[in-house]
């Protein structure tokens with residue numbers, strides 16, 4: 217895998233009969249994303265793994281260290297906001313990071329076939345998909361075409377927000393991110409099994425469009441998003 221500083225070398229190398237919850241790869245992968253986001257926020261990105269040499273090096277196979285299930289919003293490009301490059305992130309994006317069979321299958325492919333140790337749900341403030349669902353709820357007017365499928369997928373999060381007394385758009389977005397984490401685990405027994413075995417973690421993060429910073433709003437297991445961020449120099453070796 218391409219996680220900087222990883223000693224395993226290849227995905228699955230740490231898997232075995234004695235595998236346990238002591239696997240640190242999910243937390244290290246999350247910390248690496250946070251480190252990259254900090255570089256991006258500070259205006260000091262390193263653009264790792266974007267050169268011609270690396271492009272050739274990863275042509276024969278990919279070992280991404282994180283799956284990103286993100287909103288399609290044009291301001292949410294994963295490799296940019298996490299300051300990563302080719303082969304680092306397995307990205308699945310839909311409006312409002314809604315999940316359907318193809319999304320679940322893509323996540324399962326990355327986690328089980330590629331051995332990716334982390335799944336990140338990436339939402340953001342002022343999310344248009346969440347706002348559209350709110351409008352449908354308020355007006356009762358269903359959107360035309362397939363946009364209805366996106367709205368329908370967001371509605372459970374709106375109901376949860378209402379039940380919790382949350383009415384502001386960004387509070388609802390946070391709930392929708394947490395709901396998406398739960399949906400992934402609830403609808404994919406394959407992913408839930410990988411998490412239960414300690415091979416993988418799922419973290420929901422909220423991105424602020426203006427500031428460019430991400431913050432965790434949900435994590436399974438809970439401790440995975442609290443590991444100290446490694447020194448930024450670690451990423452230079454990527």
Ligand SMILES: [Zn+2]
Nearest residue numbers: 287289343344
């Ligand atoms: Zn969005």
